[in-house]
Amino acid sequence: MEGLLFNVNNGYLEGIVRGYRNGLLTGANYTNMTQCENIDDLKLQLGPAYGDFLAALPPNPSTSSLAAKTTEKLVSEFRYVRANAVGSLAKFMDYLTYGYMIDNVALLITGTLHERDTRELLDRCHPLGWFETMPVLCVATNIEELYNSVLIETPLAPYFKGSLIHQDLDELNIEIVRNTLYKNYLEDFYRFVNSHPDMAGTPTSEVMSELLEFEADRRAINITLNSFGTELSKADRKKLYPSFGSLYPEGTLMLSRADDFEGVRLAVEGVADYKSFFEAAGLGGGPGGPGNMAGGTGSDGRSLEDMFYQKEMEIAKGTFTRQFTYAIVYSWVKLREQEIRNITWIAECIAQNQKERIGNYISVF
Amino acid sequence: MSGAGDREPVFPTRQSLGLMKAKLKGAETGHNLLKRKSEALTNPNTVPEITRRIDEAKRKMGRVMQIASLSLAEVTYAVGGNIGYQIQESAKSARFRVRAKQENVSGVLLPAFEAYQTEGNNDFAMTGLGKGGQQVQRCRETYARAVEALVELASLQTAFVILDEVIKVVNRRVNAIEHVIIPRTENTIKYINSELDELDREEFYRLKKVANKKQRDTAAADAEMKKKNAEREANGEKHKAPEVDDSTPADILQAEGDEDIIF
Numbered sequence: 018m019e020g021l022l023f024n025v026n027n028g029y030l031e032g033i034v035r036g037y038r039n040g041l042l043t044g045a046n047y048t049n050m051t052q053c054e055n056i057d058d059l060k061l062q063l064g065p066a067y068g069d070f071l072a073a074l075p076p077n078p079s080t081s082s083l084a085a086k087t088t089e090k091l092v093s094e095f096r097y098v099r100a101n102a103v104g105s106l107a108k109f110m111d112y113l114t115y116g117y118m119i120d121n122v123a124l125l126i127t128g129t130l131h132e133r134d135t136r137e138l139l140d141r142c143h144p145l146g147w148f149e150t151m152p153v154l155c156v157a158t159n160i161e162e163l164y165n166s167v168l169i170e171t172p173l174a175p176y177f178k179g180s181l182i183h184q185d186l187d188e189l190n191i192e193i194v195r196n197t198l199y200k201n202y203l204e205d206f207y208r209f210v211n212s213h214p215d216m217a218g219t220p221t222s223e224v225m226s227e228l229l230e231f232e233a234d235r236r237a238i239n240i241t242l243n244s245f246g247t248e249l250s251k252a253d254r255k256k257l258y259p260s261f262g263s264l265y266p267e268g269t270l271m272l273s274r275a276d277d278f279e280g281v282r283l284a285v286e287g288v289a290d291y292k293s294f295f296e297a298a299g300l301g302g303g304p305g306g307p308g309n310m311a312g313g314t315g316s317d318g319r320s321l322e323d324m325f326y327q328k329e330m331e332i333a334k335g336t337f338t339r340q341f342t343y344a345i346v347y348s349w350v351k352l353r354e355q356e357i358r359n360i361t362w363i364a365e366c367i368a369q370n371q372k373e374r375i376g377n378y379i380s381v382f
Numbered sequence: 383m384s385g386a387g388d389r390e391p392v393f394p395t396r397q398s399l400g401l402m403k404a405k406l407k408g409a410e411t412g413h414n415l416l417k418r419k420s421e422a423l424t425n426p427n428t429v430p431e432i433t434r435r436i437d438e439a440k441r442k443m444g445r446v447m448q449i450a451s452l453s454l455a456e457v458t459y460a461v462g463g464n465i466g467y468q469i470q471e472s473a474k475s476a477r478f479r480v481r482a483k484q485e486n487v488s489g490v491l492l493p494a495f496e497a498y499q500t501e502g503n504n505d506f507a508m509t510g511l512g513k514g515g516q517q518v519q520r521c522r523e524t525y526a527r528a529v530e531a532l533v534e535l536a537s538l539q540t541a542f543v544i545l546d547e548v549i550k551v552v553n554r555r556v557n558a559i560e561h562v563i564i565p566r567t568e569n570t571i572k573y574i575n576s577e578l579d580e581l582d583r584e585e586f587y588r589l590k591k592v593a594n595k596k597q598r599d600t601a602a603a604d605a606e607m608k609k610k611n612a613e614r615e616a617n618g619e620k621h622k623a624p625e626v627d628d629s630t631p632a633d634i635l636q637a638e639g640d641e642d643i644i645f
Contacts, residue, residue, distance in 0.1 A: 080455075127471045141467055191472070192508035199512060236512055243515030247508050257511075322460050322513065358459050365455035369448060377459075 023341040027106050030098055031341075034349050037094055038337055040066055042356055043382045050363050051375045056083070059364055063087075080364040087357045092144045095350065105215035109343045111172065112206050113350060117146025118173055119202060123195040125154050126186055129163050145350075148172065160186045176201035180256075193249070196240060196257045203233050203259045216343065224336050224344035228351075231332055233262035234291065235325050241272045241281050242321070263288050294324045323377065330355055330381045355379055389570040394577030402574065406567040413559040420552045422488040423545065432542050439535040443528070450528040453521040460514035468509060469518075476500070478526055480533055485541075490548045495537040497530050 024031075042050075046062065053059040056077050063071055070090045074082060099110050121142040128135040135155040142151065150170035157163035164183035168174045176198045186194060210216050210225040237258040244254050255273035259265070264272065264285060271284035285291035298321040333348035359378035366375040392398040423429070457465070481496045510518040 084458075124467065127468060131471050133471075138467070190508050191468070192511040196512050239513050239515065240511050243511050244508070249508060249511075320516075322517070362455065362459045365452070365458070369451055369455070371448065371452050374452070 020341045026103050027343070030101055030106065031345065033098060033101075034345050035337065038345070038349050038352065041352055041382055042066060042359070042380070044380045047359065047363070047378055047380045050360075051372075053363075053367055056080070056364055056368060059083075059360075059367060063360065080361055080368055083364050084357060084361040087360055088144070091350070091353045091357065094353075095145060098346065105213055106343050106346070108213075109210075109216075109221075110346060112209060113347055114145050114148075115172060115202050115206070116199070117143040118148060118171065119146070119176070119195060119198045121146040121151065122154070122167060122171065122173060123191055123198070125151075126160070126163065126194065127191050129157060129160055130187070130191070173198065173202075175205065190249075193253065193257070196236070199236065200257055200259045203229060203236070204261065207233075207259075207261050220339045220342040221344055224339055224342055225347065228329075228332055228336070228344065228347060230262040231329060233259035234264045234268075234285075234288070235329070237262065237264055237269055237272055238281060238285060238291070238321075239325075241275055241284075242278070245277065264291075290328060294321060294328075297324065323379065326355060327379050327381075330379055334381045352381075388566055389573050390566060392570060392574070394574040394581075396578070399571065399574045399578070402567055402571045406564065406571065409559050409563050409567060413556060413564065416552055416556045416559065419488060420549065420556055423490070423549045423552065428487055429542075429545060429549070432538055432545065436535065436538045436542060439531060439538055443531045443535055446524070446528045446531045450521070450524045453517070453524045457510075457514060457517045457521045460517040461510055465509060465514075465518070472509065478529055487541075487545070490545060492541040492544055493537070494541070495533050497533040499526065 046066075050059055050062050053062060060071050060074065060078070060083075067087060067090055070086045071083075074086060078086075095110075099107070102110050124138055124142060125135050128138045135157075136152075139152060139155065148171060153170050154163060154166055157166050161183045164177070164186055168177060180197050180201060181189075181194065207226065207229045210222045210229070216222045216225075240254060240257050251273055255269075258269040258272065260269075262269075264287075268284050268287055272281060275281045275284055282292075282295040285295060329351060333351045336342070336344045336348035339345075359380065362378055363375055366372060390402075392402070478497065478499050481498060483494050483496065485492045485494045509515065
């Protein structure tokens with residue numbers, strides 16, 4: 018049924034996005050890239066996929082400029098798709114940008130709190146999270162003005178309104194603010210894909226629910242793991258967990274009580290995927306070993322973070338097996354982001370001549 | 383007299399000879415002491431030891447910095463963006479501090495830096511709460527180690543530079559004393575001695591001359607006296623003898639006065 022009218026408005030864009038997906042780097046590409054001796058070789062390897070965007074780079078560019086250029090390509094393609102989107106797809110894509118917007122607003126809040134010139138920060142903002150009225154936020158000189166202008170000028174107002182007042186911006190750690198916003202955002206997005214008449218009951222809501230649930234679980238687990246040893250209390254931590262996902266509600270309740278890695282492992286026991294992640298990570302020492310001289314996880318064991326990324330990419334890849342769904346846009350953006358991360362990682366390994374861990378990228382195609 | 387430029391501009395007097403001798407003695411004592419200091423500074427326990435440790439520290443720094451920058455890459459990978467600004471802004475007070483103290487190596491004060499971390503000062507503990515937090519913390523640990531290596535290296539390097547400078551100065555002084563001051567003082571002493579000898583010789587010669595002249599004069603006066611006596615005896619004027627006696631004392635006085643002038 019949903020296939021009947023989908024192509025009227027969205028057929029073209031679905032085609033475009035599927036085309037973009039085919040442009041993603043494959044395992045063979047990555048293998049070639051890891052053989053590169055220097056960044057110029059890498060640039061050459063990226064030629065077919067990123068040609069025009071990398072052309073402007075000087076010989077032997079820095080990894081950060083490489084990352085910036087590859088992001089630029091994602092942004093320009095995203096903008097093209099967004100410009101052609103209508104109706105509920107346009108709204109869906111707006112939702113997609115809110116996540117980046119939260120990061121940008123958090124950045125501006127940080128700047129305002131420390132009384133920096135926030136105008137300089139506009140360059141550092143993520144271009145996907147850019148919104149028309151963002152420069153207006155720079156006019157604010159104190160946190161109260163900023164709070165009011167965020168409420169008026171940004172689409173993020175609903176996420177602020179319910180849970181944060183302007184004193185909170187001043188007093189709470191910016192990370193708590195950011196994660197509160199993100200939690201509200203995820204819940205809202207989840208509600209949106211499941212209740213909007215164009216999407217409810219279609220493959221979109223099905224696939225997006227899976228993706229968002231995974232994202233919610235991942236955040237809950239990460240927040241728990243990262244909060245050990247910080248001043249974040251258990252009650253505050255509980256407020257940052259999104260109220261959906263496969264861990265909700267029992268898992269999150271247990272997470273909120275967890276004191277250590279073991280507690281988290283128990284909490285996620287109910288979900289087979291996470292259980293296996295934790296078993297694998299548990300063998301590799303888990304997050305408890307910051308003192309090792311290798312400067313991170315050993316080359317043999319993958320970190321929990323890596324496994325989450327891997328899982329996310331697999332879900333995103335699976336999205337493309339479905340038709341008539343907006344979720345492919347989301348998946349495509351996520352896959353491209355991972356691709357940029359992979360390129361940056363490989364470039365970094367080549368630049369630093371640390372080939373032994375160059376294989377830590379995640380490739381699903 | 384070897385090379386007029388190689389001696390000090392002094393008058394060749396006995397007083398300055400005494401001064402010069404004292405100076406030579408002082409220079410020799412100083413030379414000995416400085417020589418000993420220079421040997422103490424260059425002995426195998428200081429400079430080669432320090433160079434060895436600098437070498438070690440540099441290698442360690444290379445290793446640690448490499449690990450550190452890779453862990454930064456890991457953070458970028460995990461967080462998926464640039465968190466530099468956020469980190470900068472959330473850092474409020476230094477967690478990693480350096481204390482400076484002084485060490486005494488054979489009379490040379492060497493600064494030594496000591497790194498320490500203040501506890502319970504974790505300004506960005508919550509950075510990357512949503513994702514990448516573990517990587518951020520790990521990266522911080524690695525960089526703390528890297529900075530530790532740098533501090534150690536800085537301490538050694540400063541010690542090396544200062545020690546090198548001191549050794550150079552001491553050696554320069556030793557050489558200056560050995561090759562310039564001592565020969566010059568010796569030359570001066572030699573010069574004063576020779577001048578004084580010459581003066582002695584001149585004096586002796588002059589005295590001899592004066593004695594000769596005196597002898598000659600006396601001889602002439604004797605001859606005259608004899609002549610006069612002979613004349614008087616020949617004339618037989620015995621009453622005039624007292625007159626001659628009166629005039630002779632006046633003559634003797636005059637002759638003495640003349641001698642004074644010559645002196």
